[in-house]
Amino acid sequence: MSEYDPNIIAFLCNWCAYAGADLAGTSRLKYPSNVKSIRIMCSGRVDPVFILEALREGADGILVAGCHPGDCHYQSGNYKTSRKIRLLRRLLRELNMDPERVRFEHISASEGQKFADVVTDFVNELKVMGPNPLKGECQ
């Protein structure tokens, strides 16, 4: 099987994860270029509908990253997101879409290395998983 290049959409919260990704860049850390980052103010802004739409449009993986527990700038956005993603993953399992395609991570502004590691790991995992079965489907 010819190797495919996973396409990852990352929703990164402005205050932690996005700054972490920035740090990974300014520290010149190496990580795969498969990630398309979307900056949001808080991980709590991520509506499961965004993730479903990304999957529908053929994204192979979706990374949602926010502040560590207790650090969310809006108090509880990351707690809510954690529950949303858990529930969404249950739904995906029933639809036979691998729930591991959707990941939620806590990445702080100082964790450039963690961001690079998460992305590297996710890309490797998605390579094993294969492309999103909905890719190329258009109706």
Add this chain to the structure above:
Amino acid sequence: MPVTERKLKFAFYWGASCGGCEIAVLDIDEKILDVAAAADILFWPVAVDTKYSDVEAMEDGFIDVCFFNGAIRTSEQEELAHLLRRKSGCLVAFGSCAAMGGIPGLANLANRDKIFETAYLDNPSTSNPGRTLPSKESRVKEGTLTLPEFHDRVRALHQVTDVDYFLPGCPPPTNLILEAVNAVIKGELPPKGSVIAPEKSVCEECRFEKSEKMLTEIRRIYEVEKVEDRCLLEQGIICLGPATRGGCSARCLDAYMPCTGCGGPTPNSMDQGGKMISALASILGLEGEEALPDEEIERLLDGIVDPVGTFYKYGLAAALINRRLEG
């Protein structure tokens, strides 16, 4: 001649449906007489004996308005969808099945083979030693018998042909049916593609007070001894009100039953299930969430025993992910 000066030419067809939509039309009671006075019913298989060939013989666009209820499962339904589209000036996806696949759309959790297996082979009440399955053609001594093809998947009407308006509901509420009929007669139609229902959620029409906006446990309705006079969600009963378009006056809630979502997604949302997951996750396990261990969150979520059936009872066929994927 404009419709206002003559009788309205009306058609009503059913695809994969239960027949409830037909009953809903009769539910407008004596006002059906007004409709009969204002309209010529050209085609309505359940009530009027017109043949498909009669419809084929009509000029294109001859029918003023066609209410099409039911989803598209078979080749016959698909053909009729195309035929009625051609013959009708205005095609309305009538009811949840036509508008978004409806309950038949839940069959997208399986495929044709699995459905045939369950219905004709592995069913405890079925004896089928010859393992006969419906097939498009069967030869008998008198000749060849044909059946429409059973597609692998259920689709909503707009996934098959161009639809002018959507009138969701299982069945659509009488007042909205009347509104639609009147709009057609008066020629006061909303922009093409509109959903003929208010731009608000079921919650906004619900009489129950919402206060705590917090959910500590999910309970199924049979586990609740007495439903109290307050928001059902807050009592732990999953109610799709926040993710569902209103227009029904929240009549299920009036009967102390939770909304199951037949109105389809709220106006600003692309996906009813996704929206409901968002609403539910925001209030479930809110208490002490900082200290809530993962296992406890998972235990709370275990209360949702059938996520697809709960969040897409009527809308799976038209959802962003519209079926159980193969493999």
